[in-house]
Amino acid sequence: MLGHYLILSAILFSIGLFGALSRRNGVVILMSIELMLNAANLALVSFSKYLVSQPVSGQAFVLFILVVAAAEVTVALAIVMEIYRSHQTIDVTNVDLMKW
């Protein structure tokens, strides 16, 4: 059973990753990264359930990850707002003033 959950988690992580690397909308990128974090959470919970002798630490870990993810997204959304104000777009591919 653990294997199934881990595979699901890996698939979710990969979908999130490819979303983060291919979508152009800043907000969608954030959502994709959320998906990656949730994949981590899923793996964490399943490890706690099936493999680990003391499940509490793993489940507590999940709660912390959720909190951290919320904080990250809040700040990142504010930054995307700031980008919209200065660049009039949230298409990250257009944010390339600095390169080389």
Place this chain on the structure above:
Amino acid sequence: MSGEVVYLVFALPILSFIIILAFLRPLFKGRPKVSSYLGIALTGISFVLSLLLLLGVYSGKDLAASPLLWLNLGNVDIKFGAIIDGLVAIMLVVVTFISLLVQIYSVGYMRGDPAYHRYFALVSLFTGSMVGLVMASNLFWLFAFWELVGLCSYLLIGFWFDRPAAANAAKKAFIVTRVGDFGLLGAVILLFTQTGTLDIGSLHILATSGALAGSVLSWATIGILMGAMGKSAQFPLHVWLPDAMEGPTPVSALIHAATMVAAGVFLIARMYPLFEYSPNLKIVAIVGGFTAIFAATMALVMNDIKKVLAYSTISQLGYMFLGLGMGGVSVGIFHLFNHAFFKALLFLGAGSVGHATNTFDMRQMGGLGKKMPWTFACFVIASLSLAGIYPLSGFWSKDEIISSASEEPVLFYMALVTVFFTAFYMFRVVFMTFSGSYRGEKEHLHESHKEMVIPMVILAVLSVFSGFFNLNGGFAHLLGETDVETMGIFEVLSHPAAIISLLVALLGIFLAYAVYKKQWLSAAGLTRVFYPFYTLFSKKYWIDTFYEDILVRRFLVNGVFEFFSLFDRYVIDGLVNGAAKAATGVFVFFNYFDHYVVDGLVNGIGGAAKSVGKSLRHLETGQLQLYGAFIVLGIVVIVMTIFIVEVLV
């Protein structure tokens, strides 16, 4: 007197540097002379102390300075300590003495320069670092001061940095000597890793006892030799020294006589036991013998008086290497000792002439002998000494080198031809500058200030007498050599090598006399006859061109750097561009997939194709998603590699 005095010899010039820079320069803006007085006073005390040390060593006193612990590297303590022996004492006297005279001379020469304070601060630092280099008991310190000497020469050669030529010359000196420095650094690291010590005394013991031998010793000495060749401007690293003339002339005197270029010769003398037990002593002699004649040929055709002197220095340094390689420490260092006085004098003389005429081009001079009698007299004495005329100082040391080279016929004849060239080019300078009639435009030529003349007179006296120091082997005894052939002041004239070299030198002077004084032979005619050689010499064998144009510009800048810039563009950015383009297939696929699964129904295949084009166009640097892709790709590659290497294999 205890040996710890040596730390004072080192500390005083450094102190002078700090005081001038920190206090005198900001506080005494309007009275620049204060700096020179301080520098002269402190260097003077240093000189007196080193003289006392020399007398102490000479009288056989046991002078040792206990080291100060500085740095603990692994199991090894690096101490800031000093060696006091004959070699160090002589070098200290030469360095502080020449520096003292140069500073006195500079009071006149640099009068009115806006950066007067900076000049004296740098000369003090230069002197201090050279003293540190000489007395260092540890290769680590030696290397640190070695670099500091290089830095000071960089700053002094580029002293008038608003002249592009000076800035370029400074850069050239710095870069070319660095090439040698890497050899030295390599040798230091090699010795440290192989022996665990950088203490010079211990290394000597290891080498003489045979514990340090074989390829390690061989490579270490080659590295040390590279460092010495860079600093002492030996072929093929000689190109920086002629350009270094762009600095103030007293600095040239300092560099050529006592500090910068003497460091290389000193280094080989310091590490001599290592060379003695390695197969590379012969290489030192060959490098020296070749450089001596090679540089002398270029000195034959230069029209800039300082350039002639510069090539002359390279050539004389070659002699010193030859002396070290064939004869021993005392042979090489004795020439360094004598050379310091007459070469410093020649530069101060050239500076005096240049100061009067505002040029260093000998074609714009002539007839200065009557206008500047003191300079003229001093310059002639120094030239005679350099040419090796009995009984001036140059004769004695050059004779020792040539007789020690007689074991190797090729080197011996090269040395003899060099004697001829030397005599010729020096008297070419003397006649072109001081005899005939004045060809320049400046009026009211007059003798230089007394601050400039007095140091020259002192050096002239020494150029006559310093050779007598070794009459009864005194100099060699001081350097710890016991079985020395001693020669009296008159017996030497029965020595065949001495007679031959004396005759060859006189022949050279005579030829110069015939061409440039009496004009029995026309210089232009000679040029025409020897046209191919003339071109070769005056173009400096195209070595500078080769380095600058082919090696630096074509190869490095257009080749290597261009390659890196392309590498940079196409592999770093381009790996992002290019490899990401290659990976675009994957991205495009997932992009497509994404669109198809999530909103493919809305956009359809056409929209997907459009976004493929956009992705292609947008897969450029500055794109944060590609940065992210690199993070992920990096991890994937690492983990895959580890799997393959550690798990599967």
Place this chain on the structure above:
Amino acid sequence: MEIETILPELVLAAAATVSLFLSSRKALWLGVGGLTAAIVLVTLSWGEEISGGFLIRDNFSWFFNLIFLGSALLVLLASRLDLILREREYPALIIFSTIGMTLLSSSNDLVSIMLSLELTSIPLYVMAGLGRDKKSAEASLKYALLGILASAVLIFGMVFVFGFTGETALPKIAQAVSKAEVNPGLIAGLFLMIGGFGFKIAALPFHMWAPDVYEGAPTEVTTFLSTASKAAGLAVLVRILSAFEAPVWLDWGMVLAILSALGMTIGNLVAIHQTNIKRMLAYSGIAHTGYILIGVASLGMDGAALSNTIFYIVAFALSDMASFLSVIAISSNIGSDDIADYAGIARHSPLVALVISLGLISLAGIPLTAGFLAKLYIFTGALDSGLSWLVIVAIINTVISAYYYFKVIKVMWFDEPLKVNRVTVSFLLGLALLVSSAGILVMGIAPSLIMNALGQISLPF
């Protein structure tokens, strides 16, 4: 766990929170006071070892805390007044991030590592955008999105490590790892984590954000990023790796050695072509991360590697600090970050030019500066660990790097000034410049002062 364990953090948190309600100038002074108090507290705690649950306060963490607090204090002193006046939260953000760092270097558990890493990073994302222009906003966006991506990767790695060892506390993980057999899950977990920290310290190939963010962010923030933030990433990386010291089937030292070689080489080569000084220093920082990784790679093999690595980190932080603080001084006067515009600065402002030259010389590794000894220590340590090929690469790189450092020095001292621009330096900025350049010289001339302290640092497992 006693309250004293986190007393410095409590003081800092109080100062930062109160400063949010004060006017800009008062907030600045409160921040400076809080940081000074924390420095005093940390210095007094030197030698004590307190271990409690998520945190362990040992000499390792005390020393790194001093690096973070010192950097934060210098950056705060050196910050431009207009930035402070415009952004009232700026001192609080710096301090919150510093708290994250001090906790990060003391973390003894995956959970606390993750939490303090986020506490470090989130204020930095905001600070990168405080320039309030297009470039700054862009820097902030790039840093935030990539930083969050990197921490997602890091967390995924942590999950794997947790899953295959069953523990979140580092000492227990170390035990489990030493007993474990060859384990692909653990390998993947460790390297996902290395990827996450590699982002933080700008190690190749996780470095690509650094030039853009360094260029776009206000220089004060860039300074903080390249000194404190990098040191924090390295501190936690060293702690984590020491938990993975045991297994013979996993040679992470070699991986780090290769990353180090690539980082040095590519960082230096690209730096040669930069025209913007902040961007150049960013690539130089990538190269220096490479040098530091030499020390990290030899951690398992050489007893002195830990103190050598920390010495290098301090030397680099001081040199980079001196360089970037001078950039603040010069660029805010001439209004440009282009190296070409630095022409002839030394003619009118020799002191500032001297400080930045000293910083660059130290970065280049010239004797009598901290950078030289740092390289010497790291290189000799690596030779002892049998990494001679890496030392050769590093020496070649040192030569290459001298080129672009000296190019800047040459432009400042020898080129014709474009326009007469006297660089005026405020008293506080001058103080920060003085402290950092004095630090470079003291470390370069009397290294035993700091080496003795570093000798008292060891890792518990």
